[in-house]
Amino acid sequence: MPKVKKVPLRMCVGCQEMKPKRELTRVVRTPEEKVEIDFTGKKSGRGAYLCPNADCLQKAIKGKRLERSLECAISPDIIESLRQGLMK
Template identity: 45%
Template sequence: MKVKKPPLRTCLGCSREADKRELMRFVRTSDGDVHVDPSGRLNGRGGYVCKNSQCFEAAVRKKRFAAALHANLREEDIERLRREFEQTLTD
């Protein structure tokens, strides 16, 4: 019987490859909104970041959210995502 490999994803901030359950997912929904998706189950285009603020900030600085999610993010969108991300980490 073949052993199933865990699904791997790459962090947008540090480019480290990890099991997707170790990373935080961000998703752009069909209506164009971008949200933190802690469950990893929302429909839409996704991107992953390590569960630390350094990787989040690196992804913002390198404009990787916009590239991965195919979305134009304004500064207020980034601030909202930052708050959602920090809140999710503390829960």
Template identity: 45%
Template sequence: MNSRKKVPMRKCVATGEMRPKKELVRIVRSKEGDVSVDPTGKKSGRGAYLSKDKEAVLLAKKRNILSKHLEANIDETLYDELLDLIEKEKRQI
């Protein structure tokens, strides 16, 4: 019997697209209110997914989407960290 493994899908909060979880990056707010990038996708806390795409990150920054979704203040350095992460992954391909 040929059984295919189900691919977990998540929705990008900026673009609204459903994509495989591996194509997205998770941003998490801990119980203490700290917001950080979660590359493993396993940290506990409230999470939001963003496409690994420069335009999606810039759109989220412009519209303040992460702040609204995570109900926390988002530091500008988080967006810089996301853009750096995307650039590093593109270089590895």
């Protein structure tokens, strides 16, 4: 019988749904206290996962869920750059 590989699941901080890790976009707070999108999923730092759409980002910002999971304040210019990066 072949071994079945487990698919890693992560929770989107916007919609609060568990989804496969590959479907989500990782937002990371680097050790230098910079918030950025991690397209590789391997940058060091504290990470949070978002669905790649504007609705989940808006919910995460409005409910302060992204700030809570990254444990830092997020400025409006960083929010705008996240919005631009998620639309790609």
